[in-house]
Amino acid sequence: MQILSSTPPYPLIQYIVHLFRKSCSSRKNEGGTAFTSKVKIFDTTLRDGEQAPGIQLSPESKLIIARALSEVGVDVIEAGFPINSPSEKKAVEMIVKDLNSPEIAVLCRPIKEEIDFCHEILKKAERSRLHLWIATSSIHMKYKLNMSPAKVIDKTIQAIRYASGKFDTIQFSSEDSTRSDLDFLGNIMREATRAGADIVNLADTVGCALPEHMALLVREIRKSVGDKIPVGVHCHNDLNLATANTISSIRAGAKQVDVTVTGIGERAGNTSLEQLSIALLFHQKHFDVDTNIHTEKLGSVCDTVIDEMGLNIGMTQPLIGENAFRHESGIHVHGMLNNPMTYELVDPKILGLLGKRYILGKHTGKAAVKHFLEKKGCELPDMEIDRLTTLIKERSVGSGLLEDENDLVDFAIEKGFDLEPSRRTGNE
Numbered sequence: 001m002q003i004l005s006s007t008p009p010y011p012l013i014q015y016i017v018h019l020f021r022k023s024c025s026s027r028k029n030e031g032g033t034a035f036t037s038k039v040k041i042f043d044t045t046l047r048d049g050e051q052a053p054g055i056q057l058s059p060e061s062k063l064i065i066a067r068a069l070s071e072v073g074v075d076v077i078e079a080g081f082p083i084n085s086p087s088e089k090k091a092v093e094m095i096v097k098d099l100n101s102p103e104i105a106v107l108c109r110p111i112k113e114e115i116d117f118c119h120e121i122l123k124k125a126e127r128s129r130l131h132l133w134i135a136t137s138s139i140h141m142k143y144k145l146n147m148s149p150a151k152v153i154d155k156t157i158q159a160i161r162y163a164s165g166k167f168d169t170i171q172f173s174s175e176d177s178t179r180s181d182l183d184f185l186g187n188i189m190r191e192a193t194r195a196g197a198d199i200v201n202l203a204d205t206v207g208c209a210l211p212e213h214m215a216l217l218v219r220e221i222r223k224s225v226g227d228k229i230p231v232g233v234h235c236h237n238d239l240n241l242a243t244a245n246t247i248s249s250i251r252a253g254a255k256q257v258d259v260t261v262t263g264i265g266e267r268a269g270n271t272s273l274e275q276l277s278i279a280l281l282f283h284q285k286h287f288d289v290d291t292n293i294h295t296e297k298l299g300s301v302c303d304t305v306i307d308e309m310g311l312n313i314g315m316t317q318p319l320i321g322e323n324a325f326r327h328e329s330g331i332h333v334h335g336m337l338n339n340p341m342t343y344e345l346v347d348p349k350i351l352g353l354l355g356k357r358y359i360l361g362k363h364t365g366k367a368a369v370k371h372f373l374e375k376k377g378c379e380l381p382d383m384e385i386d387r388l389t390t391l392i393k394e395r396s397v398g399s400g401l402l403e404d405e406n407d408l409v410d411f412a413i414e415k416g417f418d419l420e421p422s423r424r425t426g427n428e
C-alpha cells in the first residue's frame with residue numbers, strides 16, 4: 001500500500017513526538033500537576049471492524065493486524081467473536097498463542113456453552129477478558145431478544161456469575177445503551193457488577209448520541225456502579241460524532257474507550273484510533289488524561305489494516321486520507337513554508353507518516369513555485385516565476401497537477417524556461 005507510512009527512522013520520529021508532546025503539555029495539566037489519569041484503549045478492529053459489510057479476514061491476516069495493534073500500544077485487543085465460525089476461533093487461538101500482551105478479549109453472548117467455549121480458547125492467554133453483552137433497549141428486547149426486561153437482567157446475572165473466575169476480567173456491555181431506559185440501564189449495570197463484572201461498557205449502537213448525551217450517560221452509570229468499577233464507551237459514527245462522543249465520555253469520567261483503526265466498523269464505523277489519539281494528544285493540557293498509544297506507529301497500523309482488509313479510504317479521511325497533509329492553494333502553501341503549523345494541527349511525522357506534500361495546480365501561488373525550483377537548485381527572476389505560475393494554472397485545468405519538483409522542472413523546460421545551469425546542482 002502506497003499511501004501512508006514510511007518505514008520511519010523511529011528514534012528520530014520518537015524524538016519529534018517527544019518534542020511535540022512537550023510543547024503541547026509538558027506532560028502536565030492546566031493546574032500544573034502531572035497527568036494522573038490513564039484512559040484504556042480497547043481496540044475492536046478485529047471484531048466490530050471486521051463486522052463491516054464485505055470484510056472477511058483470514059486467521060493469518062488477523063494475526064498480522066493483532067501484531068500491529070500490540071506494537072501501537074492498545075491496552076486490549078478484541079480478537080473476535082469466536083463462536084461465529086471455525087476460522088474465527090482459529091484466528092483468536094493464533095493471536096493468543098503469538099502475543100503475550102496486551103490483554104485479549106473475545107465477544108460472547110450470555111450463554112453457558114458459549115462462555116465455556118470462550119474459556120477454552122482464552123485459557124492460555126497471558127491476560128484474558130470475556131466481553132459479555134446483551135441488548136437493553138425496549139426495541140431490541142422486544143424485536144430481537146423477545147425477552148422481558150426482568151429476563152434480560154436475570155440472564156445477565158446468571159452468565160456473569162457463571163463466568164466469574166474463568167477469565168482475568170469480565171466486561172459487560174449493554175447494546176443500544178443510548179436508546180435504553182436510563183433507570184433500567186442503571187439497574188442492569190449495578191446488578192452486573194454485583195454478579196462479578198469488572199468493567200461496564202455503554203454502546204451507542206446506532207450512533208445516535210450527541211456528545212452531551214454520552215457525558216450524561218457516563219455520569220449516571222458511574223453513580224450506579226460506584227467508583228471502583230470503570231465505565232467504558234463504544235461509539236458508532238453514523239452522525240460523524242463517534243470521536244466527539246468518545247472525547248465527551250472521557251471528560252465525563254469514562255476510563256476505557258473502544259476504537260478501531262481507520263474507524264472501520266458496522267455501517268459508518270466506530271471511533272477511529274488515530275483521530276482519538278491525536279485529539280487527546282493535541283488537547284492533553286485540557287483533558288488531564290493520557291493513553292499508552294505510540295502515535296508514531298499510527299501510520300503503519302493504518303497501513304496494515306488498509307492492506308489486510310483491502311479498504312478504500314477516502315481522499316479526505318481525517319489524518320490518513322491522501323489530502324490530509326497535502327496542500328495546493330497559494331496562501332496555504334506560503335504559510336506552510338514559513339511555519340508548517342499554520343495549516344496543520346500536527347506534523348504528519350507524529351503519526352509516522354511521510355512528510356508533507358505540496359502539489360502545483362490551479363490554486364498554486366508563486367511561493368510554492370519558487371520553493372520547488374529552489375529544491376532543485378534552480379532560480380528564476382520574479383517575472384519569470386510569475387509567468388511560470390500562470391502557465392501552471394492554465395495547464396492544470398486540462399492536464400491536472402504537477403506532483404513534485406521534478407514534474408515542475410520538466411514542465412518549465414518544456415515551456416522554454418532556462419533552468420539548465422543550476423539544475424545540475426539540484427538535489428536529485
Ligand code: KIV
Nearest residue numbers: 133173175176203205
Ligand atoms: O455496537 C454495539 O452495540 C456492539 C456491542 C457488541 C458492544 O458492538
Ligand code: ZN
Nearest residue numbers: 048205234266
Ligand atoms: Zn459496535
